[in-house]
Amino acid sequence: MSRSLPLHRIRAVNTATDSENKIHDDRIAAQYGFRAGLVPGVMVYGYMTVPVINHAPHWIERGAFDVRFVQPIYDNDPVVVRAEANDDQSIRVTAEREDGTVCAIATAGFRSSEPPPLIPEYPLPTDRPTPSRDNLIPGAPLGTVVATLDTLEPHRLLQLSNEILVRNFKLGPWIHARSEITNFSAARVGDVISARARIHDRYDAKGHEFLVADVMLVSNGRLLQTVRHTAIYRIKTRN
16 A cells, blocks of 8 residues: 655756756757756755655665656756655655656665675876776776765765766766665764765666766765766767
């Protein structure tokens, strides 16, 4: 059995128009067949966590969230977030445009695993390489990103997974495709976070080239979150 949670409605904002990732720029996004710059996936994830946290505030400390982004959301789009709580404590969440188009699909729940061993810290590259089949090697470490947390909004933690990719590679336009998130401890404003990562996989699908990174967010030796973060680092060009 499942029951519907209160709808969450919000108007999307493209917060990354000045980003190095030009898939958020209207002109560049149009070259790949989109009608405008894409609203960042981390923001869509943030919208989707609202009904989950309202329903189960302890999710922040031991929750899980597996989200896939399947259609773009654009600046100023009205977004409807629907969530259904199931008897097994899982929560199905969708983010939809006003016309009913499902743009993101997620399953939220609660972890049962113990914290994994911490990924060591590694220095950032002095000269970022362009990602390729040759340097996206499973198990290869990525340089560590350090940041001071200035907000408890869930999207800010996930943004650090994006920042790891940007600080380690010279990327062209790229797309956030999926994140598998597990929370181990609640973050606090002012926490100095060490975002560490290694390459998990690289593969091709539907003409796109994907990379997958395993990310850990650590503050003073305390594990906050792990993320298996999937991105299209080379987007299929239009014919």
